[in-house]
Amino acid sequence: GESVGLHLPTLSVQEGDNSIINCAYSNSASDYFIWYKQESGKGPQFIIDIRSNMDKRQGQRVTVLLNKTVKHLSLQIAATQPGDSAVYFCAEIPPGGGFKTIFGAGTRLFVKA
Amino acid sequence: SQTIHQWPATLVQPVGSPLSLECTVEGTSNPNLYWYRQAAGRGLQLLFYSVGIGQISSEVPQNLSASRPQDRQFILSSKKLLLSDSGFYLCAWSVPGAGRFAEAFFGQGTRLTVV
Numbered sequence: 409g410e411s412v413g414l415h416l417p418t419l420s421v422q423e424g425d426n427s428i429i430n431c432a433y434s435n436s437a438s439d440y441f442i443w444y445k446q447e448s449g450k451g452p453q454f455i456i457d458i459r460s461n462m463d464k465r466q467g468q469r470v471t472v473l474l475n476k477t478v479k480h481l482s483l484q485i486a487a488t489q490p491g492d493s494a495v496y497f498c499a500e501i502p503p504g505g506g507f508k509t510i511f512g513a514g515t516r517l518f519v520k521a
Numbered sequence: 522s523q524t525i526h527q528w529p530a531t532l533v534q535p536v537g538s539p540l541s542l543e544c545t546v547e548g549t550s551n552p553n554l555y556w557y558r559q560a561a562g563r564g565l566q567l568l569f570y571s572v573g574i575g576q577i578s579s580e581v582p583q584n585l586s587a588s589r590p591q592d593r594q595f596i597l598s599s600k601k602l603l604l605s606d607s608g609f610y611l612c613a614w615s616v617p618g619a620g621r622f623a624e625a626f627f628g629q630g631t632r633l634t635v636v
Contacts (some may be wrong), residue, residue: 416562440622451527451611451627452565459622497564499625506553506615506623507578511564 416495420518421436425486429515432484434478438500438510443472443483444494446514455483485517495517527612527628532604535586543633544612547593552614554595556587556624559609571595572617593636596634600613607635 421427433441439460444452458465458472458481465472471484481498497514527544534540542636546552553572557565567580569587584603588596595612612628 410612442624444627449630451613451629454624457622457624499587501622502609506572507567507580508556509567509625513562513564 416514416516418516418518420520421488423488423490423519423521424485425488427488427492427517427519429483429485429496429517431481431483431515433479433481433498433500433512434510435500435502436476438491439501440501441472441474441481442501443470443481444497444500444511445492446497448494452497488517488519490519490521493506493517523614523626525612525614525626525628526528527631529631530629531632532634534602534633536604536635537601540597540602540606540633542597542610542612542633544595544597544628545593546614549614549616551617552591553617554589555613555615556585556597557611557613559611559630564619566609569597570579586599604635607633609633 442457443455445455445476446452454472456467456472458474463474469486473482495514495516499509499511501509524547550636555570556568569579569636571589573578574589585599609632613625615623615625
């Protein structure tokens, strides 16, 4: 697979535990945020998004929390499974549009069986 | 349903050789198209984007170029590769007219190694 993630922060969790992945974004004007999951050798996949008029959004086993005061985003994965092992990164979209999306470097999640 | 195809998956090219990476999207019309490069331990870097046939915008000066000869085809090229062009290249598309509240859909990526 690709070598992305060689120097990324790593989170190791036990199967069945909850995972929390954090992201600090840079532009206080950004008002749309996306979490992506990237498995080894594959392209990123959309997980969940949130607009700045919300502070929490839930999906299936995933929850995104947004704290605009400190420009912080988190992704919570409930009952983490081995298939959740991947690199997770956040993306912030400022008013300039999707072309101005800023992607974080990501966090590598290891799930121990 | 929409799908995006990107090829080849891996490529090893000598310095000074040309490059052509191709990306096609199916199941949608007039998509916004993107080429990104992903370096180890770093976020995605936008190289080019396109809102229509023949309309290419470049985000960073580099040894690469992009073309959109057809509505759903996006090509990344170079006339002479440099060692620094090595990396993981991703093609992506997003829904046109959805504004910025739209996710990007990514291809599987191409691992390019320039030797």
